[in-house]
Amino acid sequence: MARGQKIDLDRLLRERIAEHVPGSVIDGDVVRLGDTGICISTEIGGVQDMGRLHAVSLFYRVWGGPFGRTPSFASMSGYHADPAGAVIEGSCLWVCTLLDVLAAAGLARVAGRPADDRVTSTQVEVAGRPFRLVTEGVDRCLGFGPDAEVPARVAAARDELHGLTMSEAVVAAGGLPVLAGPDVVLLSCYAGRTTSGVTPEVKVHGGDWPPALGPIAALQPEPEGAMTMLREISVLIPLAPARLERDSLQRALDDIGRHRSDHPSGSAGWGGWRHHQGRLAPPLPLAAVARVVPPERLPADYVRFMTEVAGGGAGPGYGVVPPVIADGDLVLAHAGCGIRWLLRPDGVWVDRCDGEAPTRTDASFTDWYGRWLDASYAGEPFADWDRFQCANIGVLAQVLDDTPQIAPNSIVVRQQPPPGRPARACQQCVVTFDQFGQDEAHAFGG
Numbered sequence: 303m304a305r306g307q308k309i310d311l312d313r314l315l316r317e318r319i320a321e322h323v324p325g326s327v328i329d330g331d332v333v334r335l336g337d338t339g340i341c342i343s344t345e346i347g348g349v350q351d352m353g354r355l356h357a358v359s360l361f362y363r364v365w366g367g368p369f370g371r372t373p374s375f376a377s378m379s380g381y382h383a384d385p386a387g388a389v390i391e392g393s394c395l396w397v398c399t400l401l402d403v404l405a406a407a408g409l410a411r412v413a414g415r416p417a418d419d420r421v422t423s424t425q426v427e428v429a430g431r432p433f434r435l436v437t438e439g440v441d442r443c444l445g446f447g448p449d450a451e452v453p454a455r456v457a458a459a460r461d462e463l464h465g466l467t468m469s470e471a472v473v474a475a476g477g478l479p480v481l482a483g484p485d486v487v488l489l490s491c492y493a494g495r496t497t498s499g500v501t502p503e504v505k506v507h508g509g510d511w512p513p514a515l516g517p518i519a520a521l522q523p524e525p526e527g528a529m530t531m532l533r534e535i536s537v538l539i540p541l542a543p544a545r546l547e548r549d550s551l552q553r554a555l556d557d558i559g560r561h562r563s564d565h566p567s568g569s570a571g572w573g574g575w576r577h578h579q580g581r582l583a584p585p586l587p588l589a590a591v592a593r594v595v596p597p598e599r600l601p602a603d604y605v606r607f608m609t610e611v612a613g614g615g616a617g618p619g620y621g622v623v624p625p626v627i628a629d630g631d632l633v634l635a636h637a638g639c640g641i642r643w644l645l646r647p648d649g650v651w652v653d654r655c656d657g658e659a660p661t662r663t664d665a666s667f668t669d670w671y672g673r674w675l676d677a678s679y680a681g682e683p684f685a686d687w688d689r690f691q692c693a694n695i696g697v698l699a700q701v702l703d704d705t706p707q708i709a710p711n712s713i714v715v716r717q718q719p720p721p722g723r724p725a726r727a728c729q730q731c732v733v734t735f736d737q738f739g740q741d742e743a744h745a746f747g748g
Contacts (some may be wrong), residue, residue, distance in 0.1 A: 307349075311349070311358065311385060311386065312345065312346050314386060314390070315344045315345075315346060315360060316328050316331065316333050316344050318389065318393040318394060318397075319335075319342055319393055320333045322335075322394075322398065322412070323335045323336040323338065323412050324336055324412070331343050331344060334366075335367075335410070338366075338367050338404075338410040339367030339368075340365075340366045340367040340368075340369065340404075341364070342364050342397075343362065343363045343373070344360070344361070345360075345361040345362075346358060346359070347359030347360065347361045347377070349385050349388075352381075355381050355383060355444075356383070356385045356387075357379050357380070358379065358380045358385050358388040358389050359377065359379050360378050360379065360380060360389065360392045360396065361375070361376075361377050362375070362377065362396070363375055363376075363508070364376060364400075364508070368404075368410070368537075368539075369488060370484070370486075370673070370676075371673075372485075372673065372676050372677045372682050373508065373680065374488040374508030375508030375681075376396070376488065376490055376505070376535075378392050378393075378395060378396040380392020380393065381442075381444065396440075396535075399438050399440050401415060402417075402418040402421050402438050403436050403437065403535055403536065403537055405418075406418070406421040406423060406436050407423070407434070407436040407486075409486060420438055421437065422437050422467055422470075423435070423436045424470065425541070426470070428473060428478050428538065429478075429481065429547070429554075430545065430547065430550070431482070431540065431541075431542060431544050431545070432540075432541040432542050433481070433538040433539055433540055434538070434539040434541055435470065435473060435537075435539075436536060436537050437469045437470070437534050437535070437536040438536075439532065439534045440533045440534070441459075441460075441530075441531065441533070442531045443456065443528060443529065443530050443531065444528060444529045444531070455530050456530060459493070459495055459521065459532055460532070462520075462521050463517070467536075468491035468493065468517065468518055469491050469536040471517035471518070472489075472491060472504055472514045472516075472517055472518070475514070475516050477504075477511070477513045477514030477516055478506060478511070478514050479506065479511065479554035479557060479679060480544075480546070480550050480551050480553075480675060481506075481538065481540075481544070481672070482544035482668060482671060482672030483672035483673045483675065483676040484540065484664075484665070484669045484672065484673070485673075485676065486537050486539050486540075487506065487507060487537065487538035487676070488505075488508060488535075488537060489504075489505070489506060489536040489537065489538055490504070490505045490508075490534065490535055490536065491503065491518060491532075491534045491536070492518075492531070492533045492534075493518045493521050493530075493531070493533075494530075494531050495521060495522070495523055495529065495530040495532075496523060496524050496528075497524055497525070497528075498523065500521045500522070500523055502518035502521075503515075503518070504518065506679045506680075507680035508680045508681075509562070509680045509681045511557075511561070511679065513561075543666075543668065544672050545668075546607060546671065547611065548585075548610070551582065551611065552581075552582055555580045555581070555582070555616050556580065558580060558679070559575070559579075562678060563575075565681070566683075566729065566733045566736045566742065567681055567682060567733050568678070568681045569674075569677070569678035569681075569684070570678075572729050572732045572733075572742060573620075573638075573727065573732065573742060574619050574620045574621070574637075574729055575616075577620045577621055578616045578617070578620065578621030580616050581615050582612035582615040582616055583612050583613045583614040583615035584612070584613060585610055585612060585613050586613035586624065586625075588605075590625070591605060594625040594626065594627060594632075595625060595627065595632060599647070600632070600645070601666060601667055603666055603667050603668045604645060604667040607667065608624075608625065617634075617671060617674060618634075618635050618637065618643060618670070618671070618674040618684050619635040619636050619637035619638060619641075619642075619728070619729070620635065620636050620637070620638065622635050628722055631645070631646065631651075631653075631660075632644065632645045633645075634650065634670070636723060636724050636726070637652075637685070637728045638727045638731070639655065639728040639730075639731060640720055640723045641653065641654050641655050641687065641692075641728055643663070643686075644660060648662070648665075649662055649664050649666055649669075649670075650662070650663050650664040650666070650667060650669075651663065652686040652687060654687050655720060655723065661686075683729045683730050685728065687730070692728060692731050731746075
């Protein structure tokens, strides 16, 4: 695909998304959807010539409003005789479906947009936590003759799910991980059925989640040499606060370790994970917590986590630390780059080690830990600060500006954090240095 063509298609994709919600604003590659608070960044992933049709891959990242701060990846292909038509077809299908689901869920309303009776809503449980699951399907076929055959082929594929949507089947099979964050979860399911087999996909917060593929992978191949594509966009709306349990949490951590270790932006792909190895420490006796802070002065969910779930171990940054007081605050975890999270009676705060006062990030310990899990599933760095607030990134940028001839992978960082804070890099820095071809072990010494 020529660079000029990509620029034109990228622009068209953003414009088509924005047109669906009055008052939307395009800012660079981000569309801010009216007054919903939702932001969508867009990208053309590629154009494929399929003979009489062009297939265009459309990539999105969604955050803000009910989805919180962690971006969720989503995708859809458009099909048309020309690439621009494919962008229009695919983008309209995707954004209309998303808006239908959000409207039915009461999460975002667009003036003048009618309700869609294809949206389903049901109450489900994921790891013991109740959610409302709201879903709409986008079903398409390629390679069939008369259009009248398409509904029959889709119905035949759907019949294998015994009256359930793919999303309901995935939830019922128990393959989803612990969802403990405070935000709405974006769930997408896909089944591409051809003669040669089935391509299954389940994305949780935008990250592929192989443990949940079972019900979709069990669908039968398309028997007639064409392709049936079933896709669903869903949201899972929390109906009750999360309650973390050791066994289900450790299973989720084990899956993160297996499926999020190929890149520093995945939780298991950097030094913080290698430090705690995705393992929960044994719970602590209540007396051990009381020796540090009287339990009645601590949030109940934190005390329960320490005494029933884990006395430290796997968690944000370099892991949750056992109860310890520093500078008058209870320290939850060290993020690296001198940054740490603190627990106060009104929630979790981040101390950025920049001379500024700490800022509040979450209403509770469970919300904070759950957001980290959400970012882990999405394959996104977990950071409650802008990456340019890290001195390491500032140093890298300055060196490259002042000495453009230097090889980025020759730069070695020596950190000097305040006393009592480990000399380690935060995940945000590790990801950024990786983008410059910097290896974490070389750049930060481990």
